[in-house]
Amino acid sequence: MRRIATRLPAEPVIYLGDTARVPYGTKSADTVIRYARACATLLCKRNVKLLVVACNTASAYALDTLREELPIPVLGVIEPGAQRAVQATRNRKVGVIGTVGTVRSGAYQAVVHALDPAIEVLAKPCPLFVPLAEEGWLEGPVPAQVAHAYLDELLAAGIDTLVLGCTHYPLLRSVIAEAAGDAVTIVDSAEATAAVVADTLAAMGLACAPGGPPPRHRFLVTDDPAGFARIGARFLDEGHPARDLAEVEWVDFQ
Amino acid sequence: MRRIATRLPAEPVIYLGDTARVPYGTKSADTVIRYARACATLLCKRNVKLLVVACNTASAYALDTLREELPIPVLGVIEPGAQRAVQATRNRKVGVIGTVGTVRSGAYQAVVHALDPAIEVLAKPCPLFVPLAEEGWLEGPVPAQVAHAYLDELLAAGIDTLVLGCTHYPLLRSVIAEAAGDAVTIVDSAEATAAVVADTLAAMGLACAPGGPPPRHRFLVTDDPAGFARIGARFLDEGHPARDLAEVEWVDFQ
Incomplete structure (x- = not known):
């Protein structure tokens, strides 16, 4: 959301957080x-023109289904991140960290291998990173030790590129980067995804013209809006989107 | 479930795990x-004769509502644990650790104060303990450091009794007890709850007669049964209930 709003300042974004049912990373396909x-x-009932599945686990399991069933373009976060990793690696050893679901799905491995079958993909589930990020426990000895416990195996195997394969992990980027060391390139799929959104809107002639008044973003959540406003501010900029966190709407699909 | 099945070996138990929506501890009331x-x-559609809300967060938020709405006796896990803590404390300083929801509800504080207003209750949310228990990360430096980060404040305040106010925490009991030290009595509400279940069934004339064939327990889950069988074995005995984990049934309420 933050990267898309920054990259495409004329586009109004409807953000839906299924906060009553998160985390998805531990659930079955x-x-x-x-x-x-x-x-x-x-979201389709709200007439969105393009859907971004901005969750790695949902992208890994549900992207094909949604592309088949929906009448609008559907973008995930795995393909853009995997493409960046393929471009970044020099020694063709790429690490991917994500939820249990994302790793088990094999989605990153499949996309990387479709681009370059010679690249070795080492994927590691890091289930403690999501609660650490949600709790705002982003530095100090506990996150550092958790990062080492997860990453040391990938580092020993010689990866030179590490994909943050979960939308929560960029919050822990500094602790992850420190554990990984300077020789490892960190890939955050959010920037790559925002670029693909821009390209897709342009190619389909769906982009909003620049220069108008700033768009009005909307935030929908399935659990308590006040709780979301508190945590959401941790993920969103101090700038534009956070301003709108005052207008969070409760929705449900039951 | 384990404590009830052990304490009441003649009673068939229907266990429902809302595994698609857990954890509850971070959700709103x-x-x-x-x-x-x-x-x-x-569960009422399956004709249960008594309902145990075997989750501290659900007990904290939903017990009164369920007692009003349901035609059967409803027991929570907070009252039994709070009673044990009141009996156990010598210096009248009781620590309670639980989810964000349980602590925010003030339910333990209310029950303890109803029994003895002079007892000081120090409650501390420990959100990382649930994912640690779910992941089976039960020993070593990371859980020990997390335990110290949460408990040191309660220990410095001089508690002599600590309530494990979440049904996941008994899995981390050894690491919690080590951080708390020998001078602190650990209270696990599961045993206390099983005793209250036995007393209630007896008092209402609802108890099954002993001596028959072993009862057939049933396990219902809202997410993948295979995933539950894997994690459930960590919580249940190697003995009777685990045997039945082969027969887990998927259910949903939508």
């Missing part, structure tokens, strides 16, 4: 597909 | 009440 379909249906 | 009501409705 069937459940993630069911919830992702419900989220997408709700 | 409204959402927890809505989900708890849906779980209770589903």
Whole structure:
């Protein structure tokens, strides 16, 4: 959301956080597909012109289903991140960290191998990173030790590129980068995804013309709006989108 | 479930794990009440004679609502644990650790103060303990450091009793007890709750007669049954209930 709003300042964004059912990363494929379909249906009723599945687990499990079922373009976060990793690696050893679901799905491995079958992909689930990020426990000995516990195996295997394969992980970027060391390039799929959104809107003639008044973003959540406003500010800029956190709307799909 | 099945070996138990929507500990009161009501409705359709809300967060937020709405006795896990803590403390300083929801609700404080207003209750949310327990990360430097980060404040305040106010925490009991030290009595509400279940069934004339064939327990989950069987074995005994984990049934309330 933050990267897209920054990259495309003329586009109004409707953000839906399924905050009552998060985290998705520990759920089964069937459940993630069911919830992702419900989220997408709700957003389509609001007449969105393009859907970004801005969650790696939902992208890994539900992207094909949503592309088949929806009448609008659907973008995930895995393809853009995997492409960046393929461009970045020199020794063809890429590490991917993500949720249990994302790693188990094999989605990053599949996209990387479709681009370059010679690249070795080492994927590691890091389930403690999501609660650390949600709690704002972003520095100090505990996150550092957790990062080492997860990353040391990938580093020993010689990766030179590490994909942050979960939308929560950029909050822990400094602790992850410190554990990984200077020789490892960190890939954050958010920037890459925002670029693909821009390209897709342009190619389809769907982009808003620049120069108008600033767009009005909307935030929808399935749990308490006040709780979201508190945590959401941690993820969003101090600038434009955070201003709108005062107007969070509760929705549900039951 | 484990404590009840051990304490009441003649009683068949229907266990419902809302595994698609866990954890409850980070959700708002409204959402927890809505989900708890849906779980209770589903179990009542299976003709249970007594309902145990075997989750501290759901007990904290939804017990009063369920007691009003349901035609059967409803027991929570907070009252039994709070009673044990009141009996155990010598210096009248009781620590309670639980989820954000349980601590924010003030439910332990209210029950303890109803029994003895002179007892000081120091409650501390420990949100990382649930994912640590779910991941089976139960020993070593990371859980020990997390335990110290949470408990040191309570220990400095001089508690002599500590309530494990979340059904996940007994898995981390050894690391919690080590951080707390020998001078602190640990209270696990599961045993206390099982005793109250036995007393209630007896008092209402609802107890099954002993001596029959072993009862058939049932396990219902809202996410993938195979995933539950894997994690559930960590919580349940190697003995009787685990045997039944082969027969986990998927249910949903939508």
